[in-house]
Amino acid sequence: xxxxxGSPIQGNAAISEKLTTLPFSKVEHKVTTLDAQPSSQTVxxxxxxxxxxxxxxxxxxxxxxxxxxxxxxxxxxYYVFNDIFRLNYA
Amino acid sequence: xxxxxGSPIQGNAAISEKLTTLPFSKVEHKVTTLDAQPSSQTVxxxxxxxxxxxxxxxxxxxxxxxxxxxxxxxxxxYYVFNDIFRLNYA
Numbered sequence: 001x002x003x004x005x006g007s008p009i010q011g012n013a014a015i016s017e018k019l020t021t022l023p024f025s026k027v028e029h030k031v032t033t034l035d036a037q038p039s040s041q042t043v044x045x046x047x048x049x050x051x052x053x054x055x056x057x058x059x060x061x062x063x064x065x066x067x068x069x070x071x072x073x074x075x076x077x078y079y080v081f082n083d084i085f086r087l088n089y090a
Numbered sequence: 091x092x093x094x095x096g097s098p099i100q101g102n103a104a105i106s107e108k109l110t111t112l113p114f115s116k117v118e119h120k121v122t123t124l125d126a127q128p129s130s131q132t133v134x135x136x137x138x139x140x141x142x143x144x145x146x147x148x149x150x151x152x153x154x155x156x157x158x159x160x161x162x163x164x165x166x167x168y169y170v171f172n173d174i175f176r177l178n179y180a
Contacts, residue, residue, distance in 0.1 A: 003125040003139075035093040035174045039129070039160055047137070049093075049158045049174040064178055066156040068139045070129055084125045084139045088154055088178055 003084040015083075028055040030062065039070055046071045046078070054087075064088040093174040105173075118145040120152065129160055136161045136168070144177075154178040 002009040002018065009018050032052040039047035048069045053062035070082035092099040092108065099108050122142040129137035138159045143152035160172035 001127050003127060006123065006125065008127075032178070033096065033176050035096065035176065037091050037093060037098075037172045037174065039172055041171075047158065047160060047172050047174070049156065049176070051156050051176055051178050064154070064180065066139065066141050066178070068137065068158050070137060081131075082127045082129055082137050084127065084137070086123050086125065086139070086141055088122070088141050088156070090154065090180065 001082060005086060024056045026057050029053075029065075030055065044073045045081075051088075064090075091172060095176060114146045116147050119143075119155075120145065134163045135171075141178075154180075 002015045004018060009015050030053040031050055033050070035049045037047045039045045046069075048071065050067045050069075052065060054065050055062045064087065066086050066088055068082065068084040069080055071078035072081045092105045094108060099105050120143040121140055123140070125139045127137045129135045136159075138161065140157045140159075142155060144155050145152045154177065156176050156178055158172065158174040159170055161168035162171045
């Protein structure tokens, strides 16, 4: 599930559609902080929290963002079970 | 587990010790955004992401923060399994 600026979007197809139709052509992520913790006592899943700056379409004014993922192990790889994205306005 | 500004702190006793010995006497949380998602397909656990402002000791300059929790159900209540706290500097 993806929470995008407060909007819930569920399932692979809907999330792909959302992420490929965002209204900008270029975005650069500058990661400032990254934290990870085990998110389960039974499987090797991970909770990851990232904060940083987004530079959108070469704008001189980067935007602060926070994003949280939960990664679930799946046959030697991981899939994204949770994804919460927010811009942080001052 | 608590990640406090990048420092890992594990277990009830250590986390209580950390949170009760922070170097300020008064803090006010002004929550700007709050998102929650189910964090498991098998139990009714919740992933909660909060961003907002901290006003520390009545300072006129609030600090932006991001905090993530995972809440695990436990006999009609929840306990905090994950807690990641970060200040977001511009």
